[in-house]
Amino acid sequence: MHEQNRRSWNAVTSVHNRHKNDQSGFLAGGGSTLFPDELELLGDLSGRRLVHLQCNCGQDTLSLSRLAGRVVGVDISDDAIAFARQLSRDSGLSAEFVRSDLFDWFDETEERFDVAFSSYGTIGWLCDLNRWAGGVAEVLVPGGQLVLLEFHPLAWSLQRDGLTGDSYFLRDPIHEKSGVNDYVGEALAPSGYQQGNQDWQNPETAYSFQWTVGDIVTSVARAGLVVETLREYEYANGCEIFDGMKLIEGRRYTVPDSMASVPLMLGLRARLP
Numbered sequence: 001m002h003e004q005n006r007r008s009w010n011a012v013t014s015v016h017n018r019h020k021n022d023q024s025g026f027l028a029g030g031g032s033t034l035f036p037d038e039l040e041l042l043g044d045l046s047g048r049r050l051v052h053l054q055c056n057c058g059q060d061t062l063s064l065s066r067l068a069g070r071v072v073g074v075d076i077s078d079d080a081i082a083f084a085r086q087l088s089r090d091s092g093l094s095a096e097f098v099r100s101d102l103f104d105w106f107d108e109t110e111e112r113f114d115v116a117f118s119s120y121g122t123i124g125w126l127c128d129l130n131r132w133a134g135g136v137a138e139v140l141v142p143g144g145q146l147v148l149l150e151f152h153p154l155a156w157s158l159q160r161d162g163l164t165g166d167s168y169f170l171r172d173p174i175h176e177k178s179g180v181n182d183y184v185g186e187a188l189a190p191s192g193y194q195q196g197n198q199d200w201q202n203p204e205t206a207y208s209f210q211w212t213v214g215d216i217v218t219s220v221a222r223a224g225l226v227v228e229t230l231r232e233y234e235y236a237n238g239c240e241i242f243d244g245m246k247l248i249e250g251r252r253y254t255v256p257d258s259m260a261s262v263p264l265m266l267g268l269r270a271r272l273p
């Protein structure tokens with residue numbers, strides 16, 4: 001399933017980037033793709049060794065490279081990592097990029113980090129959350145921290161007409177027949193939005209997994225990490241999770257006025273004793 005996801009992410013990478021104008025110029029000129037929420041959870045990064053898990057095309061990784069001592073990005077997609085390396089060269093911002101399934105990388109790397117960071121649409125592509133949390137604990141130094149900022153698992157149950165999306169408690173993998181989609185809109189293109197491809201269909205299917213708040217916190221605790229912060233947010237950064245959401249300031253979406261406010265993102269910081 002991870003290998004099929006690799007194919008699906010490879011297929012969509014250039015389609016996502018075609019919507020984003022002059023990314024290297026934006027980054028080279030001091031621009032950052034990060035939101036205040038992850039920066040707040042991450043705290044002071046100066047001099048720290050940070051690994052960005054599932055870094056995709058490296059925009060956030062390179063933005064982080066300005067703040068941290070050393071930054072490594074890991075992602076399964078060949079095309080995303082090739083794009084990230086080129087963006088690093090073009091922007092003059094330096095980070096190391098590794099193409100690997102996360103679980104293989106956990107087994108293989110000997111490097112240790114002060115911070116493991118993962119954000120916005122990551123854990124839902126992983127088939128085993130205990131393996132993920134265990135791997136994170138393995139690559140952290142004692143006192144090192146995991147920072148996860150994710151879309152809230154309840155968000156996938158929501159649609160314009162209420163709780164009619166996926167069941168919150170889905171246990172089986174979800175076979176996404178239309179693969180990883182072209183979800184990039186203006187709120188995900190701080191360097192400027194371009195029309196790019198319209199009505200593009202991914203030829204490669206994908207598999208995703210529903211992890212509840214209980215799954216996330218339990219996996220982290222089982223791995224020996226101590227939860228310091230668990231926060232819920234009434235907005236989703238950058239992503240219109242379902243049609244009809246309301247775009248608010250700061251490239252964020254909330255539920256439309258007709259719906260009750262529910263958590264749309266979850267932020268977790270946990271520390272290895």
Ligand SMILES: C[S@@+](CC[C@H](N)C(=O)[O-])C[C@H]1O[C@@H](n2cnc3c(N)ncnc32)[C@H](O)[C@@H]1O
Pocket residue numbers: 002005006009054055056057058059060061074075076077080100101102103118119120121122125126
């Ligand atoms: C929504 S993107 C994450 C976006 C990222 N936060 C950023 O900075 O742009 C999800 C990423 O997870 C990666 N991915 C999916 N399964 C993976 C796996 N098993 N190992 C490593 N990366 C994986 C995909 O290739 C994709 O780049």
